[in-house]
Amino acid sequence: MDINTKALKKNAFRVTKERGMTASRIRVPGGHLDAKYLGEIQKIAETYGNGTVHITSRQGFEIPGIPFEKMPEVNVALQSLIDGLDINQDEAGHGYPASGTRNITACVGNRVCPYACYDTTAFAQRIEKAVFPNDLHFKIALTGCPNDCAKVRMHDFGIMGMTVPQFEADRCVSCGACVKACKKKSVEALTPVNFRPRRDARRCIGCGECVLACPNAAWTRSDKKYYRLTLLGRTGKKNPRLGEDFIKWVDEDSIIRIILNTYDYVKEYIDPNAPGGKEHIGYIVDRTGFEEFKRWALRDVTLPDIAEVMTPLYWKGVKY
Amino acid sequence: MIKNDYIPFPSRILEVIRHTEIEYTFRMEFHGTVRPGQFFEVSIPKYGEAPISVSGIGENFVDLTIRRVGKVTNEVFERYVGDTLLLRGPYGNGFDVSDYRGRDIIVMAGGTGLSPVRGVVDYFSEHPEQRGHMTLIAGFKTPHDILFRDDLNRWEKNMDVILTVDCAEEDVACHVGLVTQYIPQIQLGDVRNTVAVVVGPPAMMRFSVQGLLGIGLPEANIWISQERKMCCGLGKCGHCKIGDTYVCLDGPVFNYTKGKFLAD
Amino acid sequence: MGFCVTSMQLNALFQTWQSNYYIYAPRIFSGGGRFSDTDCIRYGKIDCVDEIVFDKKSEYSFKEILTPVSQTLFFFTEGETKEADAPKKGAVIFLRSCDLHALKRLDDMYLHNGPADYYYQRLRENIKIVLMGCTHSFENCFCVSMGTNVSASYDMSIDCQPDGTYLVDCRDEAWGQQLEAAGASQMAVVPSHVEENSVTVQIPENLTAEVAKSSMWKEYDSRCINCGRCNFVCPTCTCFTMQDLFYSENGKAGERRRVWASCMVDGFTDVAGGGSYRKKNGERMRFKVLHKVLDYRQRNGYHMCVGCGRCDDVCPEYISFSGCINKLQNAMTEVTEQ
Numbered sequence: 001m002d003i004n005t006k007a008l009k010k011n012a013f014r015v016t017k018e019r020g021m022t023a024s025r026i027r028v029p030g031g032h033l034d035a036k037y038l039g040e041i042q043k044i045a046e047t048y049g050n051g052t053v054h055i056t057s058r059q060g061f062e063i064p065g066i067p068f069e070k071m072p073e074v075n076v077a078l079q080s081l082i083d084g085l086d087i088n089q090d091e092a093g094h095g096y097p098a099s100g101t102r103n104i105t106a107c108v109g110n111r112v113c114p115y116a117c118y119d120t121t122a123f124a125q126r127i128e129k130a131v132f133p134n135d136l137h138f139k140i141a142l143t144g145c146p147n148d149c150a151k152v153r154m155h156d157f158g159i160m161g162m163t164v165p166q167f168e169a170d171r172c173v174s175c176g177a178c179v180k181a182c183k184k185k186s187v188e189a190l191t192p193v194n195f196r197p198r199r200d201a202r203r204c205i206g207c208g209e210c211v212l213a214c215p216n217a218a219w220t221r222s223d224k225k226y227y228r229l230t231l232l233g234r235t236g237k238k239n240p241r242l243g244e245d246f247i248k249w250v251d252e253d254s255i256i257r258i259i260l261n262t263y264d265y266v267k268e269y270i271d272p273n274a275p276g277g278k279e280h281i282g283y284i285v286d287r288t289g290f291e292e293f294k295r296w297a298l299r300d301v302t303l304p305d306i307a308e309v310m311t312p313l314y315w316k317g318v319k320y
Numbered sequence: 321m322i323k324n325d326y327i328p329f330p331s332r333i334l335e336v337i338r339h340t341e342i343e344y345t346f347r348m349e350f351h352g353t354v355r356p357g358q359f360f361e362v363s364i365p366k367y368g369e370a371p372i373s374v375s376g377i378g379e380n381f382v383d384l385t386i387r388r389v390g391k392v393t394n395e396v397f398e399r400y401v402g403d404t405l406l407l408r409g410p411y412g413n414g415f416d417v418s419d420y421r422g423r424d425i426i427v428m429a430g431g432t433g434l435s436p437v438r439g440v441v442d443y444f445s446e447h448p449e450q451r452g453h454m455t456l457i458a459g460f461k462t463p464h465d466i467l468f469r470d471d472l473n474r475w476e477k478n479m480d481v482i483l484t485v486d487c488a489e490e491d492v493a494c495h496v497g498l499v500t501q502y503i504p505q506i507q508l509g510d511v512r513n514t515v516a517v518v519v520g521p522p523a524m525m526r527f528s529v530q531g532l533l534g535i536g537l538p539e540a541n542i543w544i545s546q547e548r549k550m551c552c553g554l555g556k557c558g559h560c561k562i563g564d565t566y567v568c569l570d571g572p573v574f575n576y577t578k579g580k581f582l583a584d
Numbered sequence: 585m586g587f588c589v590t591s592m593q594l595n596a597l598f599q600t601w602q603s604n605y606y607i608y609a610p611r612i613f614s615g616g617g618r619f620s621d622t623d624c625i626r627y628g629k630i631d632c633v634d635e636i637v638f639d640k641k642s643e644y645s646f647k648e649i650l651t652p653v654s655q656t657l658f659f660f661t662e663g664e665t666k667e668a669d670a671p672k673k674g675a676v677i678f679l680r681s682c683d684l685h686a687l688k689r690l691d692d693m694y695l696h697n698g699p700a701d702y703y704y705q706r707l708r709e710n711i712k713i714v715l716m717g718c719t720h721s722f723e724n725c726f727c728v729s730m731g732t733n734v735s736a737s738y739d740m741s742i743d744c745q746p747d748g749t750y751l752v753d754c755r756d757e758a759w760g761q762q763l764e765a766a767g768a769s770q771m772a773v774v775p776s777h778v779e780e781n782s783v784t785v786q787i788p789e790n791l792t793a794e795v796a797k798s799s800m801w802k803e804y805d806s807r808c809i810n811c812g813r814c815n816f817v818c819p820t821c822t823c824f825t826m827q828d829l830f831y832s833e834n835g836k837a838g839e840r841r842r843v844w845a846s847c848m849v850d851g852f853t854d855v856a857g858g859g860s861y862r863k864k865n866g867e868r869m870r871f872k873v874l875h876k877v878l879d880y881r882q883r884n885g886y887h888m889c890v891g892c893g894r895c896d897d898v899c900p901e902y903i904s905f906s907g908c909i910n911k912l913q914n915a916m917t918e919v920t921e922q
Contacts, residue, residue, distance in 0.1 A: 110620045170654045173844045215813040324702040330663035365835030368828035404663045551826045555698025558823030564879035569698045584861035
């Protein structure tokens with residue numbers, strides 16, 4: 001058997017422990033899909049695979065037990081999923097054009113969750129369109145609110161939804177619900193002053209608990225959506241660590257620009273001898289220094305007025 | 321255009337009498353009709369309005385006994401004679417002394433509950449000919465909380481005054497125990513010709529009324545006064561409503577035949 | 585006088601109103617909902633008829649126009665007071681039949697329970713009512729049970745037609761003349777109303793305050809979160825609290841305002857000295873429910889609740905007020921058999 005493992009990996013297949021067998025990896029940007037695609041996945045698993053499906057830790061599907069020779073047929077069968085989930089592709093019928101940049105994960109977001117500050121899946125899909133296909137090893141995750149159910153701080157780019165609470169004083173009934181909610185469920189950014197809440201903007205994390213708690217629509221959400229962007233969290237063998245805050249109150253467009261800029265930065269500085277052309281961005285930043293990264297990342301980025309850029313950044317984590 | 325009942329009028333502080341660490345009586349200039357048991361809405365600087373019952377009535381003044389609770393009424397005590405406070409009122413029905421004329425009278429008061437009945441006791445102390453035998457049982461938490469000491473001494477001269485405190489650390493010149501304990505000591509005549517006025521905290525009123533009913537007083541011979549959070553005094557704000565009754569309009573004084581139906 | 589009018593003819597009428605009145609109607613507050621990317625439908629000023637939401641119930645009622653959430657009563661300085669100014673214009677209010685019945689309750693509370701309320705009256709004297717017809721019942725409505733589904737006292741009625749025109753019954757003479765002059769076609773118009781709701785309630789004939797002793801209230805101790813939304817959206821809840829705002833350190837200058845209050849929210853019954861009544865949420869629920877369907881009637885001769893169902897629409901804990909009313913019969917049996 002003569003198989004180019006580099007090529008099959010790039011095509012979103014895997015070299016498995018079972019000789020001659022591969023697994024097909026299906027991207028689901030934002031982790032939300034029409035239920036009809038589950039039927040497609042079932043069909044592929046039962047026709048070409050061993051009849052099982054793994055739900056991956058990155059919200060995709062992995063269909064194991066596929067003989068290498070079936071890959072072209074599987075690629076044809078994947079076309080409806082690739083089209084339906086609007087995945088960028090070079091050539092129809094040839095499967096996924098890259099696998100380095102991982103599936104973009106998201107919590108359920110405001111399609112379902114009351115806490116979410118935005119449609120996480122829609123934003124994930126927007127990022128997917130901007131960054132895929134790409135061979136560089138980027139991990140991006142989105143979460144609806146600072147609860148961070150999507151654990152975005154474990155990713156290179158973590159995106160947390162925020163809202164700037166808007167207060168209409170004349171609708172306030174002095175019930176104290178917002179102050180209590182902020183204190184008990186969030187960061188205690190509200191204090192009562194003259195019967196009404198006063199918001200400490202520096203403390204506020206934009207979670208929207210005040211809006212949820214307000215019984216009279218005195219607190220509402222800002223028209224514009226904002227995010228907290230965390231940087232360069234990672235798992236791995238050498239130095240797993242949580243992502244650190246980079247920008248508080250950043251907007252969607254800037255986030256996408258920053259991610260694209262980072263691809264340029266990585267292309268410039270990645271270790272040419274990295275095994276499999278794969279190197280966590282964090283290690284590259286450790287090498288170049290944060291300021292150099294920042295210079296690249298913020299190129300042509302116009303941040304909103306309220307954005308706060310944290311600098312310099314230091315990461316912790318366990319070092320082995 | 322109708323009258324704006326929310327606008328308070330300025331009233332001069334004529335005198336300030338300190339009773340305890342936290343309780344003071346303000347003698348406020350007032351010309352007009354007022355009954356014991358009625359209340360004023362008093363604007364307390366840096367706090368806001370609070371309903372305060374009338375604890376004394378004179379020709380051109382009313383006494384308002386104010387308890388300093390937390391930051392509540394702190395500021396008012398820093399005011400001095402000659403300064404003014406903003407008042408609205410009087411509100412509520414108050415006590416009608418004609419209900420008690422010619423009869424044996426029992427007054428049971430707990431804590432600041434003595435304020436609203438002070439005018440009634442004073443009236444019958446000064447007009448003993450208008451009543452039969454009279455007993456006042458006044459209860460306070462501790463000896464430090466006793467209000468109107470001078471009045472109590474004065475009243476003692478022509479009526480039975482039983483002064484009691486819930487608890488005392490040292491020997492005191494008064495009784496120790498709850499007011500209800502002293503009901504058996506009341507010198508009782510014809511219960512049908514005996515009336516009672518009970519004012520105090522909810523539990524004290526409940527047990528006192530039970531005690532009085534127990535010694536045979538008819539319900540119709542008992543009056544109570546309810547303390548509620550009267551924000552407006554005008555039957556609008558809703559804070560003092562109990563069932564279909566607005567304490568500020570229909571009370572705060574209730575004959576027990578009506579008062580017994582007031583369940584929060 | 586009935587008309588079929590176009591939105592252009594109506595907007596022209598609105599324009600003449602604007603010289604003397606603000607126009608208030610249920611409208612969309614885009615992004616104004618609790619959750620992200622959701623709207624809120626509530627009362628606000630409008631300029632043209634297209635802004636009015638006809639096909640949904642407003643989350644909050646019209647009452648905030650007549651009894652503002654927060655209303656400054658007067659300003660004070662060293663012993664002097666200055667009354668707060670009245671709004672510069674009157675109000676034309678678009679509302680549905682249930683809310684028009686609620687207006688009667690507001691009137692009875694503010695004008696007849698004790699002395700007439702100065703601030704309410706000065707607004708009330710200068711309003712015009714436009715009745716919005718109801719072609720169908722919304723979720724949780726039980727106006728038919730409460731007898732509030734039909735209203736007759738309005739200055740104009742309005743029904744939105746599928747073709748984009750409006751049927752109006754104009755009782756105001758000047759407005760009628762203007763529509764006539766504008767060439768609106770005359771026809772007999774009766775505002776639409778609903779004859780049945782999917783939700784019905786039965787208030788027991790023998791209901792008394794004794795029902796407070798029932799065990800039915802206990803479930804609300806834990807289910808209810810005492811947020812007060814049911815009160816704030818209710819068109820008949822009128823409670824308020826006084827607040828003094830001090831401009832100076834010595835507390836001698838400032839303003840007094842009144843602000844909506846809720847009998848479900850902590851602090852409503854707090855008295856000086858730390859006492860309070862109805863600590864349990866079930867007790868508060870009972871206090872509210874019995875006010876709406878028992879003791880208000882004892883005082884005023886008719887029920888307070890108008891069956892708009894907004895309290896059910898808004899409750900984050902899915903507590904149904906109408907469901908609670910329908911438990912009263914069994915509760916009465918429970919307390920009378922004891």
